Amino acid sequence: MATMLSPKPNPNIYHPSLIRTPKMHPAPHLRSNSIRSVHRSDASSSSFPGPNGFDRAHWQSSCAILSSKSLSTQHQPHNHKEGTSHGSTDPESQLRINDSGNPLNAPGAVNGSNSSNGSLDLAPMSNLPRPLSIADLSPAPMHGSQLRVAYQGVPGAYSEAAAAKAYPNCEAIPCDQFEVAFQAVELWIADRAVLPVENSLGGSIHRNYDLLLRHRLHIVGEVQLPVHHCLLALPGVRKEYLTRVISHPQALAQCELTLNSMGLNVARESFDDTAAAAEYIATNSLRDTAAIASSRAAELYGLQVLADGIQDDAGNVTRFVMLAREPIIPRTDRPFKTSIVFAHDREGTSVLFKVLSAFAFRDISLTKIESRPHRHRPIRLVDDANVGTAKHFEYMFYVDFQASMADVRAQNALSEIQEFTSFLRVLGSYPMDMTPWNSAPPSPSSPSSINNNNNSNNINNNNASSSNNSKPSSSPPSS
Numbered sequence: 001m002a003t004m005l006s007p008k009p010n011p012n013i014y015h016p017s018l019i020r021t022p023k024m025h026p027a028p029h030l031r032s033n034s035i036r037s038v039h040r041s042d043a044s045s046s047s048f049p050g051p052n053g054f055d056r057a058h059w060q061s062s063c064a065i066l067s068s069k070s071l072s073t074q075h076q077p078h079n080h081k082e083g084t085s086h087g088s089t090d091p092e093s094q095l096r097i098n099d100s101g102n103p104l105n106a107p108g109a110v111n112g113s114n115s116s117n118g119s120l121d122l123a124p125m126s127n128l129p130r131p132l133s134i135a136d137l138s139p140a141p142m143h144g145s146q147l148r149v150a151y152q153g154v155p156g157a158y159s160e161a162a163a164a165k166a167y168p169n170c171e172a173i174p175c176d177q178f179e180v181a182f183q184a185v186e187l188w189i190a191d192r193a194v195l196p197v198e199n200s201l202g203g204s205i206h207r208n209y210d211l212l213l214r215h216r217l218h219i220v221g222e223v224q225l226p227v228h229h230c231l232l233a234l235p236g237v238r239k240e241y242l243t244r245v246i247s248h249p250q251a252l253a254q255c256e257l258t259l260n261s262m263g264l265n266v267a268r269e270s271f272d273d274t275a276a277a278a279e280y281i282a283t284n285s286l287r288d289t290a291a292i293a294s295s296r297a298a299e300l301y302g303l304q305v306l307a308d309g310i311q312d313d314a315g316n317v318t319r320f321v322m323l324a325r326e327p328i329i330p331r332t333d334r335p336f337k338t339s340i341v342f343a344h345d346r347e348g349t350s351v352l353f354k355v356l357s358a359f360a361f362r363d364i365s366l367t368k369i370e371s372r373p374h375r376h377r378p379i380r381l382v383d384d385a386n387v388g389t390a391k392h393f394e395y396m397f398y399v400d401f402q403a404s405m406a407d408v409r410a411q412n413a414l415s416e417i418q419e420f421t422s423f424l425r426v427l428g429s430y431p432m433d434m435t436p437w438n439s440a441p442p443s444p445s446s447p448s449s450i451n452n453n454n455n456s457n458n459i460n461n462n463n464a465s466s467s468n469n470s471k472p473s474s475s476p477p478s479s
């Protein structure tokens with residue numbers, strides 16, 4: 001089993017399988033071992049009729065046309081750590097190996113057990129792939145087995161809660177990086193990925209926008225998750241003892257004002273995810289450190305809740321997107337959203353204005369617009385004669401609008417936009433999560449209920465059910 005390595009194993013802490021890549025920066029909770037980035041293009045398609053006269057082949061070919069006949073030149077093996085990069089010369093970089101040395105992309109290797117090595121010295125048997133057997137051929141998820149959903153983080157992370165909200169009863173598969181979650185779906189280790197793209201306080205999660213462009217997965221749904229943060233520490237620790245607060249950078253940012261108002265004189269330190277920060281405290285018995293994480297993380301890692309509802313805004317919500325290898329067939333019988341990305345040549349004038357007008361004239365509301373610098377990563381554009389040219393665009397623009405691709409207004413808007421953009425790709429057309437952004441339950445007290453007393457932590461623990469990790473109140477339809 002690919003378990004997470006910790007400096008000091010704690011038998012009381014449940015360590016699930018975690019899909020990982022090696023870290024290139026010295027994280028305080030340094031984990032060794034190895035999943036490497038591997039890339040494959042996914043070309044499978046099936047043809048079956050859908051609603052509104054659309055069939056899958058039709059829809060996929062529409063997607064292809066709207067891609068402006070483009071292919072990304074980055075569509076090749078790459079080894080990126082969030083914010084860092086690996087040299088692709090690493091001979092291991094194409095091999096995905098779990099902790100026991102078995103190829104991770106072998107069926108069953110994610111959560112399956114690993115056969116022990118034979119005693120012969122002739123060859124490293126455990127490194128050799130074993131033949132597929134009937135037991136490996138698990139049925140497709142739509143035929144009764146659990147949907148496997150990749151998320152970034154460890155159990156207790158908000159992303160795990162988002163995966164459960166998006167796909168109730170799914171098998172959530174923890175991954176140590178966003179990129180690994182993308183690859184897990186591309187490599188059929190997972191059926192879906194659920195990844196954060198935006199927070200109501202912290203704004204866009206840019207890394208995932210960049211990865212959406214680099215990978216060929218489709219957005220098939222969205223889910224809004226109220227994020228209710230707690231300050232967690234080892235049992236018995238008082239907030240006066242604290243010298244450090246650790247968490248995911250988004251979570252630290254979402255609690256900045258509240259932490260200041262609590263009068264804590266603490267250093268802030270970034271972690272890969274909120275639950276990993278909680279786990280780190282428990283594993284290393286750190287009495288001077290607190291984590292910002294969910295109440296579920298407190299339960300999982302045996303921490304007490306020092307303060308509950310410490311996000312700066314009670315309506316703190318993170319929007320996640322659901323990703324799949326295949327697009328879903330767009331419909332018009334319920335509210336849909338469509339996400340696109342486009343770019344235009346430097347010499348083009350007023351292109352952004354024209355794009356926005358194409359939507360405005362058709363009364364299509366935009367829900368999001370985001371630009372990302374893209375100067376150093378060329379896109380390969382293919383012309384009608386199938387000749388490809390690498391093109392550098394200054395910026396990539398991401399737009400979400402409130403219409404389905406089955407809606408003729410959206411189709412017309414995009415064909416118009418295609419006229420004056422050089423690159424256009426539909427990232428997905430999917431049912432909207434209608435949960436309002438400010439649907440988070442109010443904090444128990446404003447701005448937060450802070451436990452100053454060593455012995456009264458059960459007051460805050462009782463609030464666990466109000467946290468975001470309790471059962472979600474509404475679930476979007478699974479795609």
Ligand SMILES: O=C(O)C(=O)C[C@]1(C(=O)O)C=C[C@@H](O)C=C1
Nearest residue numbers: 157158159196248250273274318
């Ligand atoms: O660290 C986690 O628990 C996550 O799931 C990540 C994440 C994020 O990336 O924004 C998700 C929701 C919250 O906004 C804070 C952190």
